[in-house]
Amino acid sequence: MSQDGGFTGRSLAGGRYRLLDLLGTGGMASVHLAHDRVLDRQVAIKTLHSELGREAAFRERFRREAQAVAKLSHPNIVTVFDTGESALDDDGGAPMPYIVMEYVEGQPLGSVLDADVRRQGAMPADKALRITADVLAALEISHEVGLVHRDIKPGNVMMTRRDVVKVMDFGIARAMQSGVTSMTQTGMVVGTPQYLSPEQALGRGVDARSDLYSVGIMLFQLVTGRLPFDADSPLAIAYAHVQEAPVAPSSVNQALPPAVDALVARALRKNPNERFPTAEAMRDECLRVAASLQPAAPHIIAGPSPQAGAGIGSTVFPPIDQHTPPPSGPVQTPYQPGPYGAPTPQPAHLQQHQGYGYPQQGGYPTAPQQGYGQTQPYNLSPQHPGPSSGGGKRNVPLIVTAAVVALAAIGGLVAYLSNGDEGKRAGGDAKPSASATKNGYKGPDTSKTIDAEKCTDARESFDDETKLQMPNFQYSYIDSVQDCIQAARWSKKVLPMPDNIFGKGAVMKQVPAAGEDFDPEDTITLYVSTGYPN
Incomplete structure (x- = not known):
């Protein structure tokens, strides 16, 4: 055959x-x-x-x-x-x-990149950013209808003979993860470990921001000619996505300006809440940065690519009868200070600038640095390291914690490669409220709003023309959501829900869920934050 x-x-x-x-x-x-x-x-x-x-x-x-x-x-x-x-x-x-x-008469983006790498070490930054912007334009349309690609990589992007970008395989990865298939044989792999987001590697639900992480990995690869995380085993790669901070692209390609470093750093945040909120926002930034660039050929620093997950073996399985030293190199101490490790470090030449490191340019304002542990929805098991007196006992929590992280990564990767999590949440800005927390109470954040047109001009169902697709109300302020629902003359029911992460009045859950078909005559149930913890 x-x-x-x-x-x-x-x-x-x-x-x-x-x-x-x-x-x-x-x-x-x-x-x-x-x-x-x-x-x-x-x-x-x-x-x-x-x-x-x-x-x-x-x-x-x-x-x-x-x-x-x-x-x-x-x-x-x-x-x-x-x-x-x-x-x-x-x-x-x-x-x-x-x-x-x-x-599509053309060639995969991976082949275009290979040609650029052979000629000049990497793809020119302006070309890479414009290709990335076109990929994000396609994802913006996909995310609007609730389709998360889940397998963005150069192999799923085609370049026509006229250099038009074409993204392929929308929705196929989602179908594979729906849980309706029992196929788990070798080779039945959905997605590529090098491009998985941390939440995918951990087996958690994914949304539009997971695609943006994969786009960030792809952009890093285009402008440097190499992947930020690569290793000989899927486990080591999954560990790196969850625990290790990527190097700045300019440390590989010295021709890159600080703006590219900052853009990639934001896309590759471990916590989804700290990435770009939408494909549109990331696309706008790609185009802005591309317009500000001066044409320059890549200047690649010679040297081998760093191997991801280099410290996982010695951390999880230390030598017998030896004290386990802290892992060296880029491997972070697992889950200290938060479940995703320390924030991605900025290059030294970026730290003196405000925004996201765009000197003399109007970038996004820099948000106050907060520990990732404050974002409760993404905590696995909070760690509270106390004072240690050194010696062998000091290494016990590190070994145990590292083992937990590795097992979580293994379990998440296995679940992803077999059935996975359906992850039905639609994309949106789920950034926690900036209101101050006092005695466990989080005040309202009225800046999270939804346009009334999302309700009055809701999309029709693909399968039943009498039904509509439910808009995404999650994390929006309740007053704005109620105005939207009232404008469409729908009925609603509001129920309280304990939460002090997103602030009082934030819609934490909705029934029907975003993107689901619903009858406009039915009642929509909204679960709204009280501002207080359980």
Whole structure:
């Protein structure tokens, strides 16, 4: 049997699509160049591997996701023309799910990067930023309808012959993680460890900001020619995403200005609340920085790429009968001072500037530094290191804590690579309220608002034209949410919920959830923060 499963030369959909050359294959599907005999055009057809195609529940999920993606219309998104199930022309077996997409004549972004690396060590910063901005434009449209890509990387971005960016595989990773498939064989991997966000590596729910972390990893790779975290094992890479701080891109490519360092540093924050709130915000910053750059060829510093997770073995499994020294190098002491380690350090030349390190430019204001431990939704197990007297006992908490971190990373990565977490939350700015906390009370933050048009012009359901898609009210101030709901003449019910992270009046939960279909005649339930802890 050939690499494509013997499909080349065969037909789908009653002979309408004839499969020609194999364009590529992955863990869950193969992509063929095909000819549409009805419209007389070339298309690309993605067919599921036969093992997955035998599971009816997964086929249904695949169909629904494909239908949702087909409604995305944007110049930077590969267009989906058709989807369905069809037995091969001479195959009497079960129907095989397929997706018909536009055929992009070009090459993957990874190949474009490889060419730039061979010529000059990395991609020029202005080119990298504009490509990244186009990827973010595609993600902005996807996130608006609740689709989180979950596998952004150069291999899923195409560059046409006219240098137009095309993002592929929207919603497919989400379908794979829906929990309806029991496939866990070797090779059935969704996502790439080098581009996983910390919350993905830990098996937590993901939202739009997880995609922005992956975009940050990709941007780092474009401007330096190497990945910020890479190692020989997925465990070491997952550990690095959770625990290690990436180096500044300018420490690898000296031609990069401070603005690029600051942009990448914000995108790669361990805590999602500290990243860019939306794809639109990150795209605007990419374009602003690109417009301010002076053309300069990359200046790469020679040297091997640092290996991620270098201290995990000696930290979790110390030598017998020896005291365990603190890990050296870039590996941080796990979960001190907070669950994601210390904030990403800025280069020395950035620390003297306000904002995010854009000298003589109007950047984002620098927020007061707060320990990540204050962001309770992302705490695993709070650590309270006390005074130590040295000796062997001092190392016991470090070993135990490091073991907990490693096991959490292992469990999260295994869950991600098999079933994963559905992570239904839609993207949005979930940054905690800046109001002062006093005696456990967090005051209201009235700056978190939602436009009334999100309700009055709510999107229609993909599956039922009588229903709408629920807007995302989470973390918005209740007065603004009530105004939005009232403008659309919907009914609501407000219930109190203990919380002192986002401040009194913040909507902590909503039923139906953001992005779900709902009947405008139904009552929306809002769980609103009291400002006090449990």
